Amino acid sequence: MRRVSHAPSAFTLILVLWASVLGAPIALAQDSDGISTIESSLSGTWKTVDPIREDGTSMLMMVVPVEIEGLDHTMYVESVLTGSEWEPFRQAIFQLYEYRGKVRLRTYEMLVASQAKGVFIGMGAAPEHFPSLSADQLIATLDVELTTDPNGFSGATPYPYPTGVGGAVEMTSSLVFDGTTLTTSDRGYNAQGDVVWGDSGDSAYKFQKTEPYAQRVDREDELVVIDYPATISEQVPQDGDEMSVHYWGFLSDGSLFDASYKRDMPYTFRYPPGNRAIVGWGLGMDDFSKGSYRKLVIPSEMAYGESGNARANIAPNEPLYFNAHCVEIRTPEPAPQSTAPDPVD
8 A cells, every 4th residue: 555655746746846937827728629629638536546545545636717807717626635625735737738739737736834824625515616716826836748549648848847845946747638547757867967756656646536535515595515524433423412513714715704713712602593693694503513523605695695794894795705623512511400309270
């Protein structure tokens, strides 16, 4: 069973390559059968064929087409480990475009604060509600030139890219999709041109399509709930129960407007919360089981609507995004029965 290498895969660790800047994104994409075929093939949830750790941990990667202002044919990419699907270790953007008659896949890092990336977590399950992101908030890292064939597509970086990972000064990347599996591979080179990682296959990963790890449920009035099935337990709140929920609350631009984590104290309330909370939060607590993680996308009509909330810096008609964790559900003790004797007539 292979351990994860210290050398990251460009398509699984989605590139820690800030030194290799290609410049600001530009709208290079053109529509073609090749682009459409590759985009369709890449889209979905992928899982490593073999575990990447001795404890059985596997890697999952979600690739979903989303709209990015100023760019075409873009996809949101989120990489997680089994057992912590609600906590991605890498988030990035892919773009497909034509260059001299060939299709290239360009990778981008998001130029947003680490905390602000929380608004994007799990949003591949609801791409039509993907938070606002524009081309000037991205920085290109590398290109892979692709060639399609009857079975799939394959390609590699057209030249090495600078890196500082694992003692290397430059790296190359490649990928192959054979119609069933997606294989990615990276190789790092030192200043003498010698391979310092990737030569023995320790930076190659083989993926196959799998079921989504983030599952979406549409509730009434356009409330969207995204659950992580691996964390769902049998204990769900009943009327009168006391719930303790930790959360991060984001606006659509990634701004954090509230967070129980910052106070190191979960929000505790009686279920259902009623007028103590916005409508979307109250409905979003239904069937929220103890120990589970959940994403809520609350439309403005179920939040603060046309009035907004100036105290919390929430503008009018602003949707809200919550990353929530149900820490505890407590059923109140029944009132003690009276032991007094029956009254004498």
